[in-house]
Amino acid sequence: xxxxxxxxxxxxxxxxxxxxxxxxxxxxxxxxxxxxxxxxxxxxxxxxxxxxxxxxxxxxxxxxxxxxxxxxxxxxxxxxxxxxxxxxxxxxxxxxxxxxxxxxxxxxxxxxxxxxxxxxxxxxxxxxxxxxxxxxxxxxxxxxxxxxxxxxxxxxxxxxxxxxxxxxxxxxxxxxxxxxxxxxxxxxxxxxxxxxxxxxxxxxxxxxxxxxxxxxxxxxxxxxxxxxxxxxxxxxxxxxxxxxxxxxxxxxxxxxxxxxxxxxxxxxxxxxxxxxxxxxxxxxxxxxxxxxxxxxxxxxxxxxxxxxxxxxxxxxxxxxxxxxxxxxxxxxxxxxxxxxxxxxxxxxxxxxxxxxxxxxxxxxxxxxxx
Numbered sequence: 001x002x003x004x005x006x007x008x009x010x011x012x013x014x015x016x017x018x019x020x021x022x023x024x025x026x027x028x029x030x031x032x033x034x035x036x037x038x039x040x041x042x043x044x045x046x047x048x049x050x051x052x053x054x055x056x057x058x059x060x061x062x063x064x065x066x067x068x069x070x071x072x073x074x075x076x077x078x079x080x081x082x083x084x085x086x087x088x089x090x091x092x093x094x095x096x097x098x099x100x101x102x103x104x105x106x107x108x109x110x111x112x113x114x115x116x117x118x119x120x121x122x123x124x125x126x127x128x129x130x131x132x133x134x135x136x137x138x139x140x141x142x143x144x145x146x147x148x149x150x151x152x153x154x155x156x157x158x159x160x161x162x163x164x165x166x167x168x169x170x171x172x173x174x175x176x177x178x179x180x181x182x183x184x185x186x187x188x189x190x191x192x193x194x195x196x197x198x199x200x201x202x203x204x205x206x207x208x209x210x211x212x213x214x215x216x217x218x219x220x221x222x223x224x225x226x227x228x229x230x231x232x233x234x235x236x237x238x239x240x241x242x243x244x245x246x247x248x249x250x251x252x253x254x255x256x257x258x259x260x261x262x263x264x265x266x267x268x269x270x271x272x273x274x275x276x277x278x279x280x281x282x283x284x285x286x287x288x289x290x291x292x293x294x295x296x297x298x299x300x301x302x303x304x305x306x307x308x309x310x311x312x313x314x315x316x317x318x319x320x321x322x323x324x325x326x327x328x329x330x331x332x333x334x335x336x337x338x339x340x341x342x343x344x345x346x347x348x349x350x351x352x353x354x355x356x357x358x359x360x361x362x363x364x365x366x367x368x369x370x
Contacts, residue, residue: 002038002092003065008102011088012080014045014057015073017233020204021047021055022073030116033070036090036098037114038063043090046119047073052198054120054236065091068114071098079107120236123227126220127189131168133213133230135183139170140206142181142333142360147199148174158196158240160247163221165189171247172199177326178250178363179333196244197226201237208233250363252351255342257315259288260355263339266293267331269307270324273297276305277324283367284324288313288343297324298370320346321367327352330362 018034026032026049035046043061048054069092079100080088089101092111100107131139140159148156159172169182208230209217218229227236270284277284277297287294288311295307320343331339336354343350346369352362 001065001094002036002067002069002090002098004038004043004061004063004091005087005089006043006059006061008080008083008085008088010059011043012083014043014059014232015077015080017057017208018045018047018055019073019077020207021049021053023049023051026050028116028118030070030112031118032073033112033117034073034076035068035070035114035117035119036092037068038066046117048119048236050118050120052237053201053204054234055204056234056236058232067092069096069098069111070114070117071109071111075109079109120225120238123220123222123225126222126225126227127191127193128218128220129163129187129189130216130218131183131185131187133209133215133217134211135185136217137206137209137211139168139181139183140202140209141211143170143172143179144199144202144206145329145333146172146174146177146179146362147202150174154240155196155242155244157200158198159202160244161195161197161221162192163187163189163194164192171244173245173247173250176323176365177330178247179330180247180251180361180363182359193221194244195221195226196240196242198237198240201226201228201235204235205230208235250349251361252342252344252349252363255315255344255351257288257313257318257343259286259293259311259313259341259343260338261293261309261311261341263331263334263337265309266295266311266339267328269295269309270328270331273305273307274324274328276302280370281367282323282325283321283370284327285319285321285369286341287317287319288341289317293341318343318346319369320350321369322350322364323367326364330364334360334362 083102096111162169220227279299293311338355
């Protein structure tokens with residue numbers, strides 16, 4: 001039976017990582033557990049909802065007995081978090097009871113047999129390639145936030161990946177805004193692939209990635225599944241089936257006005273305006289002038305706010321209303337100092353881009369000016 005010892009800190013990190021794979025809504029009680037298995041000189045931990053996500057982590061351990069057991073995720077997390085920073089001994093008996101011992105602490109957790117625990121199947125004939133963690137983090141952080149939370153339209157709850165040997169392109173939309181990120185890279189892939197990946201899985205990938213690391217993140221993609229391998233953590237997900245909307249129709253072909261503004265200055269103005277705007281569906285009005293953009297928000301219950309930010313305008317003066325939160329999320333995702341907001345008519349979509357790059361495009365639908 002399973003018997004091992006490992007450091008509390010490493011066990012804690014692994015449990016916290018994989019516990020995000022438990023949905024808590026499974027009709028099979030064992031799927032609300034974390035699967036623990038000895039593998040050579042290591043401990044493997046797995047949690048999955050069997051649909052959109054599977055999380056796996058491996059840590060080094062001193063293994064005295066090989067075996068596997070499953071225990072409730074929340075209970076194991078609470079127990080391991082409470083233990084002192086010391087070595088932890090895990091021992092499972094034939095009744096699937098896991099004994100956890102560390103220093104003066106001793107717990108017995110009633111688990112369930114590992115044989116009943118289901119996992120996602122292995123990928124069939126996948127294409128595999130690598131990106132740096134830095135690049136993958138950049139791509140996902142600029143797109144995942146624009147996916148929909150509306151489960152009645154599952155296609156929009158994922159991001160579309162279009163992968164060729166030269167370019168990876170990721171698109172997400174909730175119909176109110178659209179984020180498009182392109183990355184030119186040498187990708188070792190046999191043929192172009194398209195896949196819609198659940199935002200739930202992608203958020204877990206973001207959680208694990210190191211934003212400034214040049215270490216690789218490996219992707220393996222089959223016709224119905226994807227796996228991300230990042231260090232000792234593996235995140236797998238079934239792909240979302242269906243046809244992604246024709247997003248290219250939404251991309252404006254040109255603009256009559258270009259407003260160039262400092263990213264941080266505009267973001268700060270929007271945060272202050274949101275104090276009032278959140279009482280009016282987050283609505284802010286942007287008025288572009290040759291030398292500034294004036295941000296205003298009004299609420300009958302709260303009052304009025306006006307912020308002026310230095311900017312330059314190409315074209316005629318204009319006035320348009322947007323959801324301030326949607327604008328702010330895009331600004332926070334763009335690392336560049338200056339951004340360009342391309343505008344046409346008051347009821348036409350706006351386009352936000354970095355000043356010196358064509359790799360990122362953010363389309364935002366306008367709101368009515370009240």
